[in-house]
Amino acid sequence: MKKTITTVLCAGLLATLAAASPAAAKEGLSWRDCGDGLQCAELQVPVHWGDPRGKEITLGLAKLPAKDPATRKGTLFINMGGPAQQISVLRQTKDSFADLTQWFDVVTSDPRGFEASTEVKCPTSYPIPEDVEWVMPDRATYEAYRADNRRFGEGCAEAAGPLAGRLNSWQVVRDMDAIRGALGEAKLNYFGNSYGTVVGQIYAGTFPDRVGRMYLDSVLDHTDTSWIDWLTPQAKTQEGNLRRFAAWCAGTASCALHGKDLLKVWDEVMARAARRPIPAPGAGAKVTVRDTLIASRSPVAFESAWPGLAKALAGAHAGDATLFAKFPAGAPDPALSRVMYCADFPYPTKYREVKGLERRLRAVAPRIGWTSAWVMAMHCGGLPKTTTYPPRPINPRGLPPILVANGDYDHATPPAHGRRVAAALKSARYLPAKGGHALYWSGHPCVRKHVNTYLTTGNLPAKGTTCGPASS
Known part of the structure; x- marks a missing residue:
């Protein structure tokens, strides 16, 4: 029997969350200049959307205004992935989205727990075991790492206070819909990159009638339960x-x-x-x-x-x-990133479970691909149990046309993930491209052309359209 993705939520809490409907956010945003061509604002939302009249937190927002009001077509909300802070990243990469400001106010928000939003500062850094990454050599080393990661996670949970257990995409999607309402938009135009595609998938399944145009780039599948x-x-x-x-x-x-x-x-x-x-x-x-x-x-x-x-x-x-x-080590994930990541993808982390997945991957990817079994285990191993929102099928009813693109060589968000999500959405068109991760953001000219056309006109690329290498 396949190992399936499961949740640690009890049935009673699940029922409560399922029944809860997002309350309307306080309307109106007060924008101010905050440097680098950005305008910033704040929005108050419930700390827990299952209790919309309870305590509130602050979401920090930023906007790159459309260049010409005469050609402005609306607002485009973007999430560049992580899960991580967004506003400081937009400051550094705003030129990558300059084309879009010909037609849109480009808006983003730091997710709950990050930087300009009500922030959670974990008291200690997550563990980095010496000389071990991606693959654990034996059970004893892995169990020691799990113990260290548990202490890190417990410290984060204590620092999170009322946000503990509220750091998952079930909550973030409702934050995003509150932002849509505060922006005065009847429908959400959305650009999700990498982990931002997880939020996009969940939003599409939760609020299909509120989806305008949606582009998902470098898709991480949140629909597969195996x-x-x-x-x-x-x-x-x-x-x-x-x-x-x-x-x-x-x-x-x-x-x-x-x-x-x-x-x-x-x-x-x-x-x-x-x-x-x-x-x-x-x-x-x-x-x-x-x-x-x-x-x-x-x-x-x-x-x-x-x-x-x-x-x-x-x-x-x-x-x-x-x-x-002398090869450089991989870039570390932001501390809180793994907490939210593992809430959305509650990976099996017992040593025997990870080794079992490793053995099965070795059968199809014996030289290096099998190491994929350990990446999530390194993030999630030992973290204390929390409220999760694991992968699940999408209800595609009522969705407008959606554009999905993945790079053929991207192992972090492989093309099969994008194809599977596009098929699940029913109304989506899949655009394959010879390239790696973050196709639009990295400047792939063919992808950017098709995305700009879709976002401004609603017209998807013709069936069978493909994009070659970026340099061609």
């Missing part, structure tokens, strides 16, 4: 990226392993590092198979990193793993 089905596309995409890396090397004279079977070299390096750490004299260390996987997992997905990864593999194959030891 963990192995959810993970397998990530693992296969990662494995496919490794094969693309090998093909690039075979056809590129400057590749450090040109003329050799890169996948054979990969297998030999991993096997050697598993038996005995490979010396890394230039870093004063030795490199294990876990180190090589850590150093390889992200570079495999990015073509710009392939020359350096090939050099690292060649060096390790020759007995010097210094370049692997």
Whole structure:
């Protein structure tokens, strides 16, 4: 029987939440200049939408105003992912959305718990175990990590006060609908990127009659209730990226392993590092198979990193793993991010469960894709139980046309996730693109053209439309 995604909510609380209907937010927003071309405002909403007359929290909003009122078509609400703060990110990346201000006021909000909204400051940082990332070597190491992560999560819950248990997309979607009302919009035009697509899916299923135009970029599927089905596309995409890396090397004279079977070299390096750490004299260390996987997992997905990864593999194959030891670690997630992430995706985190998923992924992605089983476990392992909103099917009735796009090489939000969500939405059109994560945001010209046309006219790309590489 498949391991399914379940919730820790008791039946009584579920019934309460299901019956609760969002109260209308206090109408009207008072915008003020807050620098960098942005205007800012605040909105009061219930701390718990299951009790809309209870205590309130503040949502911080920011707006990039439309350039010309004469050509303005309305408001576009954006969420760039995370889950994380949005306003400070918009300040840094506003040029990426400049095209949209030809037609829209571009509005965003820090989600509850983050920065300009009522903020939760976890008293300690989440644990970062030494020399271990993505894959735990044994049960004892993993259980020690779970204990550390539990202490971190308990500290966050205490700091959250009334927001404890209220940090999930069930609440955020209702915050978003309150923002729609305060903006005076009958329908919500929405642009969700990465984790922002989770919010978009839930909003579409909750308020289908309030959806205007919706674009979902780099979709993370919140409709699939089988963990192995959810993970397998990530693992296969990662494995496919490794094969693309090998093909690039075979056809590129400057590749450090040109003329050799890169996948054979990969297998030999991993096997050697598993038996005995490979010396890394230039870093004063030795490199294990876990180190090589850590150093390889992200570079495999990015073509710009392939020359350096090939050099690292060649060096390790020759007995010097210094370049692997010097690879930068992945970017950390904001502390509160994993709390909300694991509330929306309550992943099975017992050691035997994760190992079981790993074994099944090894059957389809034996070189590197199987490591996908551990990513969520590292986020969620040991966190105290909370109110969750796990994946579930979408009710697509009454939805307008929606545009969905995913990059063919994106292992974090793989194309199979986007295709599955587009099919579940019924009214959606899927736009495949040769590329990676955050297609519009990263400047993919073909994707941007189709998105701008859809958002301004409502016209979806013709069936069968595809986007090639961004450079073509």
